[in-house]
Amino acid sequence: MPKSRTSRLRALAVLVAVTATTTLAAGLPAHADSSVDGPITRSEVLTRAQSWVDAHVAYNQGTRYGGYRQDCSGYVSMAWHLSTSLVTQTLPNVSTKESYSDLKPGDIMDYTADHTFLFAGWTNKTNGDFTFYAESNPNNPTHGPTHANINSSSIEGWPTSNYDAYRYQNIVDDPVTPAGTVWDRTRSASGGWDAHATEIDDNSAVTAVASATLPDGTVHVLTVVPGSGVWDRVRSASGAWAGAATKIDSNGGITAVSAAALPDGTLHVQTLVPGAGVWDRTRSTSGSWSSSTQIDSNANITALSSSALKDGTLHIQSLVPDSGIWDRTRSSAGSWSSSTKIDDNGNISAIASTALPDGSLHVDAVVPGSGVWDRTRSSAGTWAGSATQIDTNGDVASVSASALPDGSMHVDAVVPGSGVWDRTRSSAGAWSYATNIDSNGDIFDTYTAGLPDGSMHVGTVA
Template sequence: MRVGKTVGKLINVYTRGYFHLECEGHRMETPVFEEFDPASDCDCPGCAHWRRVLPYARAGRHPAAHRVVIVAAAASAALGASGAPPAIAAPHAPARPGVPAGDEPDTPQGSKAPLHGPIGHPAKPPAAVKAPATTRSEIIRRAKTWVAAQVPYSMNAYWSDGYRQDCSGFVSMAWTLPGNEWTGSLDQYGDRIPKEDLQPGDILLFHNPSNPEKGSHVVIFGGWTDYTHTYYIAYEQTPPRARRQATPYAYWSHSEQYVAYRYKGLAPDTAGAEAPSTPVTPANPATPYPGAASFGPGANNKYVTQLGTMLVARGAGRYYTTGPGPRWSDADRRATQAFQLAQGWRGADADGLPGPLTWQLLVGGKGKSVTAGAAGPPAPSPHGAPPSHGPSSREVPAYPGRAVFRPGANSGYVTQLGKQLVKKGFGKYYTTGPGPRWGEADRRNVEAFQRAQGWRGGAADGYPGPETWRRLFS
């Protein structure tokens, strides 16, 4: 390092976060400094916040700590004659309360934490384990506030009421607990109960102690959807936001692992939030029929989710392996068909696509529900012979599923499809008679038929879905 000649008395000057040296009369060349950020693994809400808003900050940087500036050893040598020690900026950070230390592992729902305010500071010290009194209707009312506000899911963020925006924070909020619990500690606030005793305000809890990140979850029980007690209304905080949804008992996944608990601080409540055995009125009951274009292959909208939710509430949930969503699937078709069959409809009236009457019955809570054990639509079968129909039959044969009509498929359904295409006048791409092996000629003929319906884009891709199948055989 090259150091300029020292003239006059040396002074320390702090500028822009750095100490440098100047003499009273002349400026000397500044010594070389090395700047570094102290390593930190702090996980307090304040640090978590600044890590999000300062994306270019280096990992481990604590936003509250001052930068540490160390004068190079060469500067010390330069100052040796005057006896002045090198200037060192000592690290300093104001004390910030963080998440209470504990031995809980990282979990998808976060660790135990006190209530937090909007800026990440604890609103009050952690309280002793106790269960403040509350009622069932109050639990459900509080749960509904997060659903109505569409509180987004987060393992690190805290809502304005001080509770963490994940599944266990959601239950902590609804149960009015003194702090944010996690799936490994919520059970201390409840008493274990059997399935038959479940009532609104109770919870279904799954904690995986060997690996909490694998499946651990908790939901609030809102009441059975019907007398079969196979589906219930679940209030839960799950990505992307808080929701209320008909759910199979005990849950979509890891069902056998869930345990029912009743809040210890439960006070008598004559009002009742949602009667356990009363069918729940579907959400948005006044929603008018959105039109046939909202359903079927390629559809992706909120009406598909609403349809699935209503179907689950009416007993058709067994056709879903996960919760109903906005993208139309064969599960939606089969669940719709099961509901239509329950009304006594057959043929084209039970094609699995909701028309105005199907929609009207569902949104109005009318018609017959799908009962357990009732005959429903067959599961998609990729192989095998198509169902037998006599020449005078006017019923539409059951749609066999998408897997039947893909490259490499070899099935009697492909032959049946081809013959119907020829019969309808859409067989010009066949060079020989239709056969059981799916080929490009089948796809192009199907595409021609779909375009004749006025469909374009993904709706006319040449692969027959339920609506293509229904129209071909109608």
């Protein structure tokens, strides 16, 4: 049940490891975020290793697959994205020796005289149980994740004592994605903020959040839970939060979500699946959810925002690193357009958007080291030629936005270590100073939802 908050737990950390399994026809791993001989994450090493398993690459020292020799050390060289196929005796030249107890996914066990294999991770470190990938011999094609025990007398046919543990010199740990629970704070129609936020979702694994308000005043809060999918929690028009969230998408690989409500009472939720693009799912006015439809296949998108205009059109903004922000429209009749680049700043790291009652649309972008920039689309459909800097705080990490019925607009910015700051644009177009509405420095994501009665809800994840 919801409870009043006076303090919050620090954000938990979860390691998101993507394990794509597709391979390219030419024999190269599909996942190639790294460059040859460059830094590579542990999850990418395992993804590259899995690509040979999926392709059933046979052991054959005389042939190459994707440019790498088809044996144990060639397999490790491929997984580490080296420029050439090393051998068991030379793999230590690009590695540092570790103890067995320090092994991490992507490291190797190397018997320099004869064999090597990739360590995939502990399944029970106390007992010594782990999994690994290997290219063993002509009778045993590339396999894994295979179970073994570090205390066994032999592994892969060789005495365990013959192996040393090594760590590739360019391997790096995967980024840690913060996670936490969801809290909601209300601003009344008269402008007063609640003294405390209320916890509306106690699932501590939430990594991203979005919201949308239906014309009848109900609020939908969408949360992303890695490995589980997207969950929807509803606040009724009378102010009661549902006791439980409903899973609306079971894709555990989703990393971002956005939502927008149309004037006809339908709700659209967009999800981002790394490598697969953007997918849109609809909730009808009767409350039933549709299956999702892919609306953008760009595998490089990293963030989303969306807004619905009063004429029934829907705008989806996608952030592509090193490229900028792209806007895609769904007409009131339901047809999707191609995307249009509206901002070519390749350094943007986060985005939000909101539509005003007059039919104009605002897109707010976070530029690390610079602050928050606002770009406007007029009610006639013309995008402003340049963005306006509305916040000079270069530490802003994420942002959300919403419009109120009186034509004003609120932009809420998350500053790590400082909390959430609310900035208002009046109906006349003047921007206010920012006000600290939540001082919890652990907040990492936020949503803003304006209601028909003029009140507003700002949600946070911490």
